[in-house]
Amino acid sequence: MTLQRMDNVGIVVDDLKAAIAFFTELGLELEGEGRVEGTFADQCVGLDGVSCDIAMMRVPDGPGRLELAKYLSPAAGPMTPQRPPHNLVGMHRVMFTVTGIEDVVDSLRPYGGELVGEIARYGDTTKVCYVRGPGEIFVGLAEYLT
Structure with a gap:
């Protein structure tokens, strides 16, 4: 077994359009948008009834990609506490x-x-x-x- 590459980093967002605008302003390019749902999605993330809108953003002239996901169902809950500091276990950037x-x-x-x-x-x-x-x-x- 050999690792081939890091494909993307995924982030769950509460406002997909705002996240796309933010990362577009930063310089990423929108590669595509779509909806993921059904048995495949349920099996991948271990949740039932998944319906998720996603946007794939790419770094221009580079291999890096960022997947933004807005869960329609089951609804994503907010991170706690409000305004979380960067040092929470599981926090990412x-x-x-x-x-x-x-x-x-x-x-x-x-x-x-x-x-x-x-x-x-x-x-x-x-x-x-x-x-x-x-x-x-x-x-x-x-x-x-x-």
Whole structure:
């Protein structure tokens, strides 16, 4: 058995259109949208009566993909506590390399992007920050300076 590649990262969202707009603004491209339901979906996720709208986003000129999923049934519950901190067990984030990190953060604000903490600088090599997006999604941004 050999691992071939990492195919995608999946995130459950409460507003698919808002999430698509947020990640489009970040620079990802919408690869396609569709609905997943039926026995196959039930078996994959271990739930009964699954109906889920999905959107596959891709990194331009790269192999990375992000799958956004909006559960219609069974309805997805909110993460608890409200405004969860990043250090909760099971919490996740997606990290992207960008240029002009300050401008990227500013451009995401109209799409629900909110800076968590601040843009931190690691020596002369890197700037890193977390942005909270629609539906409490955590996105990491890194700008390599060298």
